[in-house]
Amino acid sequence: MLEKIKQLREIDKAKKIFLATIPFIILLMLYSLASTLRHQDNANDKILPSISQMADAFYIKAFVKDRRTDQYILWQDTFASLKRLAGGIFFAAILGIIIALHIAMLPKLDMLLSPFLIFISMIPPLAILPIIFIAFGVNELVKIMLITIGIFPIITRDLVLTIQKMPKQLITKAKTLGATQAQIIYTIILPQVTPRLINVIRLSLGMGWMLLIAGEAIASTEGLGYRIFLVRRYLAMDVIIPYVFWITLLGFLIDKTLYWISKNKYHWYCKT
Amino acid sequence: MKNTPLLEVDNVSQFYNNRRILENINFKINKGEFCTLVGPSGSGKTTLLQLIMGEQQAHTGNISMSGFPVKSPNIDRGIVFQSYALFPHLNVLENVMLGLNLQSRNNKVEHKLLLEKTFHYLSLVHLKDHAYKYPYELSGGMQQRAAIAQSLIIEPKILLMDEPFGALDPHIRDEMQVLILDLWEKNEMTVFFITHDLEEAIYLGTRVFVLSPYYQQKENKKSRNQGARILLDKKLSTHINSTEIKNSPDFFSMVSQIRNIGFNPKKTRLVDEFNTLHDQTK
Numbered sequence: 001m002l003e004k005i006k007q008l009r010e011i012d013k014a015k016k017i018f019l020a021t022i023p024f025i026i027l028l029m030l031y032s033l034a035s036t037l038r039h040q041d042n043a044n045d046k047i048l049p050s051i052s053q054m055a056d057a058f059y060i061k062a063f064v065k066d067r068r069t070d071q072y073i074l075w076q077d078t079f080a081s082l083k084r085l086a087g088g089i090f091f092a093a094i095l096g097i098i099i100a101l102h103i104a105m106l107p108k109l110d111m112l113l114s115p116f117l118i119f120i121s122m123i124p125p126l127a128i129l130p131i132i133f134i135a136f137g138v139n140e141l142v143k144i145m146l147i148t149i150g151i152f153p154i155i156t157r158d159l160v161l162t163i164q165k166m167p168k169q170l171i172t173k174a175k176t177l178g179a180t181q182a183q184i185i186y187t188i189i190l191p192q193v194t195p196r197l198i199n200v201i202r203l204s205l206g207m208g209w210m211l212l213i214a215g216e217a218i219a220s221t222e223g224l225g226y227r228i229f230l231v232r233r234y235l236a237m238d239v240i241i242p243y244v245f246w247i248t249l250l251g252f253l254i255d256k257t258l259y260w261i262s263k264n265k266y267h268w269y270c271k272t
Numbered sequence: 273m274k275n276t277p278l279l280e281v282d283n284v285s286q287f288y289n290n291r292r293i294l295e296n297i298n299f300k301i302n303k304g305e306f307c308t309l310v311g312p313s314g315s316g317k318t319t320l321l322q323l324i325m326g327e328q329q330a331h332t333g334n335i336s337m338s339g340f341p342v343k344s345p346n347i348d349r350g351i352v353f354q355s356y357a358l359f360p361h362l363n364v365l366e367n368v369m370l371g372l373n374l375q376s377r378n379n380k381v382e383h384k385l386l387l388e389k390t391f392h393y394l395s396l397v398h399l400k401d402h403a404y405k406y407p408y409e410l411s412g413g414m415q416q417r418a419a420i421a422q423s424l425i426i427e428p429k430i431l432l433m434d435e436p437f438g439a440l441d442p443h444i445r446d447e448m449q450v451l452i453l454d455l456w457e458k459n460e461m462t463v464f465f466i467t468h469d470l471e472e473a474i475y476l477g478t479r480v481f482v483l484s485p486y487y488q489q490k491e492n493k494k495s496r497n498q499g500a501r502i503l504l505d506k507k508l509s510t511h512i513n514s515t516e517i518k519n520s521p522d523f524f525s526m527v528s529q530i531r532n533i534g535f536n537p538k539k540t541r542l543v544d545e546f547n548t549l550h551d552q553t554k
Contacts (some may be wrong), residue, residue, distance in 0.1 A: 153320060169357040172327060175345035177371035187374070192360045271408040272360045 049238035057238035058246075073227070078250070081224040084140070085212050088147025089201055095148065096155030097197060101185055104163035114160070121153030126214055132249075138219035143212070150211045151204040158200045159193055166192065195266035202258050209251055276339045278462055279324065279430055280301045283507060284333030285499060292499030297333070299481065301430070301464060306456055308465045308477035310520055311484050312535050315500040317466045320483065321434050322465070325349060337429065347371075350428030354435040356415040358407040364418050365403040368393055371426035393421040396455060402467055410489050413444040417451070424455065430462045437472070446515045470527050470535075471518055479507050484534035504533050 028051075030242045035048040049057075062074040069076070099117075103110045129146060136142045166189070216225030224247055231239045263270055277300035286294040293316040301307050311317050322328045323335055326344045336343045337349070345351070357366050366373075369390040376382050394400045397417040407415055416436060423431060433452075433479055437445045453476065467473050475482050482504035489498065517523055 055274065138456070166355060167355070170354050170359060172325065172345050173351060173353070173357050173359075173422075174370075175375075176325075176349060176351050176423070177346060178347045178374045178376075183374055187370075188359065192359075266361075268360050268406045268408055271406075 004183045046235045046237055049241070052211075053238045054242050057236070058242040059229035061239065061242075066226055074246070076222055077224045077227050078246070080220075080222040081212060081216065082250070084143050084215070084223070085147065085208055087144040088149065088212070089204075089208055091144065091148040092150075093197060093201060095152045096159055096200075097190075097193070099152075099156045100159035100163060100193075101189065103160050104189075105181075105185060110160075117153055117156060121157060125150035129214060129218070133219060143215040143220070145209050146215045147211045151207055154204050154207070155197070155200050157229055159197065162193055162196045163189060195262050195269035198258050198266070202255050203252060205255060209247065245247075277301060278338060279464070280336050280339075281320075281324070282334045282336070284320075284330045284335060286316070286323065286325060286328070287331050287499075288319075290497075292497050294323075295499030295501050297502055298507075299505060301462065303429075303462050304460060305479060306463045306465065306476060306478045308467060308479070309481045309483055310467055310470055310473035310530070310534070311482060311500065312486075314469050315481055315483050315485055316469070318434060319398045321432055321464075321466055324432060325351060339521075346360075347426055348429045350426070351374035352416070352423050352431065352433045352436045352520050354438045356407070356412070356419045358415055358419055358422070360407055363404050363406050364399055364410070365390060365394070367407070367418055368421045370422065370427055375426075377529035390425065396424075397421045397451070398460075412440050413448060416440065416448065420452070420455070424459065424461070427459075431465055433463065433465045433552075435467055436465070438467070438469075445472075449515065452476070470530055471523075474508065474523065474526050474530070475515065475518055477508055479505065480530070481505050482530055482534035486534065486537050504530065509550045 031048070032051060033048050035045075038048050039050060052148045058074070062072060065071060066073050099113070103113055103117075109245070124147060128149075132142055132146060132149070170188065171184060174184050179188065212223075213225035213228070216223040217229040220226040224243060228240050228243050279301040281297050281299050284294060284297040285292065297320065299456065309317055311322070319328070323330050324342065326342045326346070326349075326456075342349075359370065362370065369386060372386045376386060391400060391403070394403055397420055399414060399417055399421065402410065402414060407418070410418065419507040422435075436452075437448050440448060449472065452463070452465075455461065465476060481502050484503050485498060485501050487498075487501060487503060
């Protein structure tokens with residue numbers, strides 16, 4: 001009996017994986033078809049490079065040292081970009097959680113800051129990008145700052161709502177158990193908000209990547225966004241498309257990792 | 273000292289948007305009593321509890337614990353809510369231990385003692401085998417037992433319970449009633465227990481209060497804006513640790529008597545007819 005249930009479950013799993021791969025295969029097939037057709041017309045077509053051409057270009061970027069800089073370009077770009085993304089999100093998370101805890105715990109601060117925060121969060125970060133670059137220069141910190149400015153209002157607002165939605169009875173209970181104000185914040189509220197923070201970070205990763213690529217495109221000497229905008233000048237689609245794919249894959253993996261963390265370390269959060 | 277009651281509610285009235293909720297509430301609770309407060313839904317039972325907790329301040333009147341006015345929720349008054357209100361990020365052991373941990377200074381010797389104490393309380397509520405489960409993994413009855421242990425462990429002067437068994441299945445509810453009486457007896461607790469279930473109130477209490485807005489101020493005149501009052505304050509005989517008594521004829525007549533007093537909007541009697549000054553001489 002148990003054996004059979006196990007078998008059925010495995011079949012279900014296989015079915016799930018099979019179905020999930022179908023759209024990817026279709027996309028790949030359509031692309032190959034279009035690429036082949038274009039190459040029949042013009043053997044030197046650069047707009048839709050064949051998959052083997054892209055694999056070659058990607059191989060060179062990833063595993064052949066660049067003669068000019070003596071480095072593996074893909075890894076250099078990836079490392080530079082991830083550092084900025086992580087920095088930007090890290091500062092946004094710290095800023096967001098500090099502001100959110102204070103706003104949620106102090107009603108007067110809520111009145112003072114919340115409307116302002118809602119207003120701020122409506123500013124399209126890309127629109128103030130020139131202001132930031134003009135005011136602060138084009139150094140590394142500014143690219144991190146751009147990401148932070150873009151996503152901290154989202155994180156803050158979401159966490160404030162999460163804390164305000166927490167049952168009031170829990171706070172009362174904590175007080176009857178002798179908790180001080182600081183203990184309420186650090187042992188009752190903060191641990192309950194952490195898994196939500198991970199979720200908001202997952203949701204704002206897309207925005208983070210967008211701001212990263214934009215920042216790198218305008219002022220940088222390395223990074224995934226920089227590379228794409230650099231080789232654009234030579235119509236090097238055989239580099240651009242694998243880079244886009246690589247960025248997408250990285251984003252997907254980061255998302256999956258965060259999901260895995262929240263599912264394992266904060267299993268109670270997913271169940272309530 | 274002997275004459276100071278543990279909890280004193282002195283002439284308390286409470287309003288909400290100009291509507292009277294509670295009117296001239298007076299009572300004293302002494303150490304060791306198991307007081308149940310019963311009343312129709314919407315009669316202001318939870319408001320009264322929040323006043324005693326210190327979550328709200330009374331508009332008129334005073335509430336004091338051992339002679340000192342009540343300000344905000346603190347360790348003197350433990351609470352058990354209907355919705356359990358366990359901390360979802362802590363397992364049962366951590367939930368029950370929380371009150372001790374919040375006040376300890378985190379040294380290892382002390383930690384071991386606190387852990388022993390926690391396991392003692394877990395065994396009191398029969399949850400020793402579930403110490404490492406999280407609240408979402410427990411049934412309602414188990415969650416409520418954990419919540420009771422959580423409040424009891426810091427030995428509050430009085431335990432306030434707000435419809436604690438209201439969300440449980442009838443047979444689990446009977447079990448819980450026996451359990452709480454057992455704990456009350458063993459730990460010499462003082463309990464203030466709110467419920468809308470008459471049978472529960474009569475079965476559990478050594479003293480039962482009826483809180484209700486169904487009364488007349490003057491003959492043939494029922495004011496629209498009148499708050500709930502305590503219409504009955506009755507001492508009850510102590511009970512056996514079994515729910516069998518609920519089937520006895522005495523028990524039935526008591527239930528119908530109280531239903532007539534507090535739960536019937538049509539049969540309103542004059543306020544003077546009631547024992548609102550709480551003579552305990554009867």
